[in-house]
Amino acid sequence: MRLVLxxxxxxxxxxxxxxASAALIDHALSATFVLVLSVPLALEYEAICRDPAQRIVxxxxxxxxxxxxxxxCAVAAPVATRFLWRPQLxxxxxxxxxxxxxxxxxxxxxxxxxxxxxxxxxxxxxxLLSPQEALRRLSS
Numbered sequence: 648m649r650l651v652l653x654x655x656x657x658x659x660x661x662x663x664x665x666x667a668s669a670a671l672i673d674h675a676l677s678a679t680f681v682l683v684l685s686v687p688l689a690l691e692y693e694a695i696c697r698d699p700a701q702r703i704v705x706x707x708x709x710x711x712x713x714x715x716x717x718x719x720c721a722v723a724a725p726v727a728t729r730f731l732w733r734p735q736l737x738x739x740x741x742x743x744x745x746x747x748x749x750x751x752x753x754x755x756x757x758x759x760x761x762x763x764x765x766x767x768x769x770x771x772x773x774x775l776l777s778p779q780e781a782l783r784r785l786s787s
Contacts, residue, residue: 648680648785649724651748653741653758656778657692661705661715667778671757676718679785683751684723687743692716726751748773757781 652671660668675682695701696712707715728743728750741763748756748768755774758764768775776784 648755649683649751649753650675650680650781651683651688651744651751651753651756653744653756653760654688654691654695655759656757657719658695658701659759659778661696661701661707661712667782670782671778672715672719674782674785676722678722682719682723683726683747683753684720685726685728685743685747685751687728688747689716689720689723691743692719724751745771755781755784 650671652675656668656671658668659666660670660672663669674680693713693716696705696707696716697709702709702712705712726747728746741760744756744758745764745767747753749771753773755776756764756768757776757778757780759777761775761777764775
């Protein structure tokens with residue numbers, strides 16, 4: 648299974664180590680699924696997770712965040728964005744997540760903001776899942 652994890656899933660995983668998002672990060676690091684990742688999305692992971700407000704809540708140092716993001720990059724299938732499909736979504740910040748999924752041949756896009764993506768992923772044959780739904784699919 649090839650998955651794109653939205654930045655909000657990564658943030659939730661760092662904030663709550665016992666939640667579904669953290670489990671997905673663990674599964675990505677152990678190669679239970681293929682994490683599909685583009686450079687712009689990896690840079691967003693790093694920028695958001697390194698933010699002092701995020702680090703206070705997660706209890707992680709800047710170095711620890713860098714280690715986690717670097718580990719995710721090391722196991723990920725890199726995606727080069729060849730086509731820009733914009734605009735597909737109301738929020739321009741979500742466009743790069745969708746483009747990563749499309750260009751990376753992802754089976755699913757995992758996010759807490761399913762409403763923001765609407766039916767756009769389905770038009771490209773990509774399932775839109777919550778972290779809990781993604782874990783269920785990985786288990787079956």
